[in-house]
Amino acid sequence: MKYIVEHMEEGFSEWVILEYSQIIRDVGSENLILTSLPKTITEKDIPKQLKDMGLQWTTKEIIDLEFQGAKINREKIALLDPAATVDLIPEDKSTIDYFLLAGVLGEHPRKDRTGILREKYKFQGKRLGNLQMTTDTAIRTAHKIINGTKFEDIQFLDYPEIKYNKYESTEMPFRYIVNDKNEPILPEGMLELIRKDADQSIDDLLIDE
Ligand SMILES: C[S@@+](CC[C@H](N)C(=O)[O-])C[C@H]1O[C@@H](n2cnc3c(N)ncnc32)[C@H](O)[C@@H]1O
Numbered sequence: 001m002k003y004i005v006e007h008m009e010e011g012f013s014e015w016v017i018l019e020y021s022q023i024i025r026d027v028g029s030e031n032l033i034l035t036s037l038p039k040t041i042t043e044k045d046i047p048k049q050l051k052d053m054g055l056q057w058t059t060k061e062i063i064d065l066e067f068q069g070a071k072i073n074r075e076k077i078a079l080l081d082p083a084a085t086v087d088l089i090p091e092d093k094s095t096i097d098y099f100l101l102a103g104v105l106g107e108h109p110r111k112d113r114t115g116i117l118r119e120k121y122k123f124q125g126k127r128l129g130n131l132q133m134t135t136d137t138a139i140r141t142a143h144k145i146i147n148g149t150k151f152e153d154i155q156f157l158d159y160p161e162i163k164y165n166k167y168e169s170t171e172m173p174f175r176y177i178v179n180d181k182n183e184p185i186l187p188e189g190m191l192e193l194i195r196k197d198a199d200q201s202i203d204d205l206l207i208d209e
Pocket residue numbers: 079080081082083100101102103104105106107110111112113114115126127128129130131132133134135138
């Protein structure tokens with residue numbers, strides 16, 4: 001199974017780098033491709049951490065990708081889409097070879113940027129339940145389903161409170177898979193980044209006063 005992420009954010013934020021790095025750890029660099037990067041981008045614009053992990057990227061669109069000398073059969077592509085009417089099930093493994101996702105950071109309330117891909121390509125859509133997940137969680141979930149686990153057998157935590165110091169926490173407006181300690185699985189380094197961002201906004205507040 002190949003996961004194709006149409007990168008729709010401007011540049012590479014720290015958050016996005018952590019998410020893409022985690023996807024590579026989860027599914028392997030050979031199974032992730034970032035597409036539709038700006039035409040002007042060169043190797044030196046790709047963050048070192050991602051390059052070192054073997055990130056594959058291209059300025060081409062998904063429909064122009066070639067594998068073993070042939071273009072992708074569009075019937076074998078599914079858009080992972082929170083607004084799709086059909087949920088992904090393990091049996092879909094026999095008909096889908098590529099998942100397309102929007103490489104966007106989630107926002108609350110949810111904007112429908114996946115809709116841009118829905119309109120542009122008109123691929124079949126598959127949903128992973130009705131709540132918004134981060135891109136890495138969506139791939140982790142699809143990967144589990146395609147490897148035989150039913151959606152209803154995956155343990156999720158919705159909108160978890162992430163404690164970033166003794167007194168403060170922030171609610172993450174996403175659904176996450178949990179680990180065996182019942183904690184949401186976040187990309188490596190994300191907790192530290194959330195802490196850093198929170199400290200930064202507290203500093204900004206203090207400076208503003
Ligand atoms: C952070 S989400 C983006 C959701 C976003 N607010 C939007 O504009 O559509 C990034 C990607 O993860 C996938 N995704 C997230 N939640 C999903 C769900 N419940 N079902 C299917 N795909 C999902 C989609 O491919 C989506 O484009």
